[in-house]
Amino acid sequence: MAEFIRFDRITKFYGPLCVVENLDLGIGKGEFVSLLGPSGSGKTTLLMMLAGFEQPTSGAILLDGTAINGVPTHKRDMGVVFQSYALFPHMSVGENIAFPLQMRGISKAEIAERVKRALDMVQLSAFADRRPSQLSGGQQQRVALARALVFEPRVVLMDEPLGALDKQLREQMQLDIRDLHRRLGLTIVFVTHDQSEALTMSDRVAVFNKGKIEQIGTPRQVYDEPATRFVAEFIGETNLVEGVVETVQGQEATVRLASGAHIVSALSGAVASGQPVYLSIRPERVDLSETRGDARNVLEMEVTDSVYQGDHLRVQLETAAHPLIAKLGRRSREFPPGTKVFAAFSAGDCRVIAP
Amino acid sequence: MPMKLAKFTFASLAILFLVAPLIAILPLAFTSSVILTYPIPSWSLRWFEELFTADAWRRAIINSLIVGSGTTLLATVLGTAASLGLRNRLLLFRGSVRTLFLLPMVVPAVVLGVGMQVLLARFGLTNSYAGVIIAHTVVAVPFVVVSVTGALAGIDERVELAAQSLGASPATVFCRVTLPLAMPGVLSGAVLAFATSLDEVVLTLFVAGPNQRTLARQMFSSIRENISPAIAAAAFLFIAATILVGLAVMVFRSMLAKRR
Ligand SMILES: Nc1ncnc2c1ncn2[C@@H]1O[C@H](COP(=O)(O)OP(=O)(O)O)[C@@H](O)[C@H]1O
Numbered sequence: 001m002a003e004f005i006r007f008d009r010i011t012k013f014y015g016p017l018c019v020v021e022n023l024d025l026g027i028g029k030g031e032f033v034s035l036l037g038p039s040g041s042g043k044t045t046l047l048m049m050l051a052g053f054e055q056p057t058s059g060a061i062l063l064d065g066t067a068i069n070g071v072p073t074h075k076r077d078m079g080v081v082f083q084s085y086a087l088f089p090h091m092s093v094g095e096n097i098a099f100p101l102q103m104r105g106i107s108k109a110e111i112a113e114r115v116k117r118a119l120d121m122v123q124l125s126a127f128a129d130r131r132p133s134q135l136s137g138g139q140q141q142r143v144a145l146a147r148a149l150v151f152e153p154r155v156v157l158m159d160e161p162l163g164a165l166d167k168q169l170r171e172q173m174q175l176d177i178r179d180l181h182r183r184l185g186l187t188i189v190f191v192t193h194d195q196s197e198a199l200t201m202s203d204r205v206a207v208f209n210k211g212k213i214e215q216i217g218t219p220r221q222v223y224d225e226p227a228t229r230f231v232a233e234f235i236g237e238t239n240l241v242e243g244v245v246e247t248v249q250g251q252e253a254t255v256r257l258a259s260g261a262h263i264v265s266a267l268s269g270a271v272a273s274g275q276p277v278y279l280s281i282r283p284e285r286v287d288l289s290e291t292r293g294d295a296r297n298v299l300e301m302e303v304t305d306s307v308y309q310g311d312h313l314r315v316q317l318e319t320a321a322h323p324l325i326a327k328l329g330r331r332s333r334e335f336p337p338g339t340k341v342f343a344a345f346s347a348g349d350c351r352v353i354a355p
Numbered sequence: 356m357p358m359k360l361a362k363f364t365f366a367s368l369a370i371l372f373l374v375a376p377l378i379a380i381l382p383l384a385f386t387s388s389v390i391l392t393y394p395i396p397s398w399s400l401r402w403f404e405e406l407f408t409a410d411a412w413r414r415a416i417i418n419s420l421i422v423g424s425g426t427t428l429l430a431t432v433l434g435t436a437a438s439l440g441l442r443n444r445l446l447l448f449r450g451s452v453r454t455l456f457l458l459p460m461v462v463p464a465v466v467l468g469v470g471m472q473v474l475l476a477r478f479g480l481t482n483s484y485a486g487v488i489i490a491h492t493v494v495a496v497p498f499v500v501v502s503v504t505g506a507l508a509g510i511d512e513r514v515e516l517a518a519q520s521l522g523a524s525p526a527t528v529f530c531r532v533t534l535p536l537a538m539p540g541v542l543s544g545a546v547l548a549f550a551t552s553l554d555e556v557v558l559t560l561f562v563a564g565p566n567q568r569t570l571a572r573q574m575f576s577s578i579r580e581n582i583s584p585a586i587a588a589a590a591f592l593f594i595a596a597t598i599l600v601g602l603a604v605m606v607f608r609s610m611l612a613k614r615r
């Protein structure tokens with residue numbers, strides 16, 4: 001995939017506050033990249049710099065190989081969708097969507113045609129003459145989407161566009177946007193603090209923390225192979241267990257836990273023997289049974305609590321050294337508190353993370 | 356219950372206190388008598404006729420319209436420009452600058468009047484329409500600033516950012532988005548500016564010559580020269596105009612509210 005957008009050592013200060021720090025990021029043409037991170041981690045600021053609303057303190061932004069630092073927003077040809085919809089309240093839905101086309105001096109007949117198609121695309125054909133205030137939140141956001149796509153911008157930027165919608169509508173819109181992305185071959189940069197949203201929609205996820213990217217990769221990579229403790233904890237739920245590296249063999253390491261148990265685990269980065277590390281073990285990768293079995297990693301534990309949650313059974317386990325949470329499938333048998341069990345998981349289902 | 360009754364009585368008295376002068380003067384506009392006193396012998400429109408035919412009154416009405424229009428135009432343009440400037444987040448001492456614009460509302464009119472006369476004399480603008488219009492504009496601008504600032508504060512900044520991203524240059528954003536959205540505020544500011552000018556006496560006394568006598572100024576002087584019921588008729592016009600202004604402002608406000 002050819003690189004289309006490049007953030008080259010971007011730094012942004014607001015007064016003394018460093019909001020984005022020496023950030024490098026490349027985005028391919030037609031790619032859907034999510035900027036995922038907690039609130040205040042600099043995602044919006046990066047997006048605003050790409051849109052031209054803010055200027056980086058240092059560093060360059062390249063679009064298709066050309067630096068665009070000095071190019072004003074209205075010449076950047078990027079569609080922006082905000083969480084607050086930002087529709088023109090004094091124009092009808094149709095006029096809102098026609099606006100970017102009028103700015104480009106397109107003929108009246110063609111504007112009418114393209115507005116109609118855009119309205120069809122977001123299933124709002126019947127609402128062309130309504131005012132935005134007469135629509136529901138979900139409908140308004142679809143208008144904003146149509147308005148940002150109708151002029152076929154080079155890049156589409158979205159800043160938590162679904163944040164104001166209720167859960168069901170949000171999940172529907174996630175799929176709709178993903179579908180549009182595939183059909184139209186759009187390049188989309190999507191800001192969200194919702195990890196499941198990022199995993200659902202993106203080709204790649206960039207995990208932000210304090211103005212830096214902690215890890216960038218496919219949804220599978222950031223979930224299954226978290227590079228840092230922050231990523232492991234921010235995306236999904238995980239068990240973090242302290243230990244010390246005993247030996248490293250290729251892509252695996254043997255880690256000794258405080259309980260004395262040895263765990264063989266996949267690596268996310270380089271570690272050395274004797275180094276204190278965390279093991280990240282996803283709860284849904286842990287199997288429980290009353291016999292030891294032949295998995296590579298087995299911990300002898302005791303059930304302290306067990307909660308039935310409809311789609312899964314959540315079991316709280318304990319040893320003298322550390323707790324562990326296991327999520328078991330719906331068909332699992334019950335594990336009442338006090339049961340002695342063996343918790344088993346493969347080397348590929350846990351990760352060594354340098355602290 | 357007694358509490359409710361007390362409240363009702365108090366409210367009625369307060370309203371009576373406010374409108375008593377109006378109740379006293381307005382019926383006299385329709386008297387057939389030649390003096391401004393009760394009782395009214397019979398009803399007549401002769402004083403309205405007088406207002407529109409007697410030279411001094413007719414001129415005064417025309418002058419008020421000239422000065423009022425000039426003031427409205429100037430104050431609206433300046434006040435709107437000031438409000439737009441005050442929106443800039445980067446402006447230093449934004450709060451203080453804003454207060455500065457509102458100062459003419461609280462500075463005693465006599466002080467302004469004296470200063471204005473000295474200043475206008477310097478530029479040779481005393482006894483001219485321009486002078487009166489400038490003086491009125493000074494006291495009218497704060498009303499425009501308050502009204503337009505309020506309207507601008509209600510605009511979501513991201514709506515303007517969105518317009519930019521859709522390809523609108525800053526000038527286009529202003530014409531197609533900012534100004535239309537602020538328009539109810541601009542219009543109600545303009546109406547208030549006109550009302551301020553219509554009502555202004557003190558500054559007019561200081562800066563206007565005999566040729567720029569406005570209606571308010573004419574009423575003021577004629578009440579001491581001869582107390583003819585023409586004053587009551589003029590007052591009636593004033594009230595009518597004020598009610599129209601009030602209605603206009605209410606309409607603009609509701610337009611603004613509907614946008615949200
Ligand atoms: N215009 C601004 N002036 C000063 N500080 C700002 C401004 N915009 C954002 N910030 C600060 O920058 C940090 C990052 O903000 P933002 O990029 O909005 O984070 P996110 O979108 O990840 O929640 C926050 O601490 C925020 O307070």
Ligand SMILES: [Mg+2]
Nearest residue numbers: 040043044045
């Ligand atoms: Mg944000």
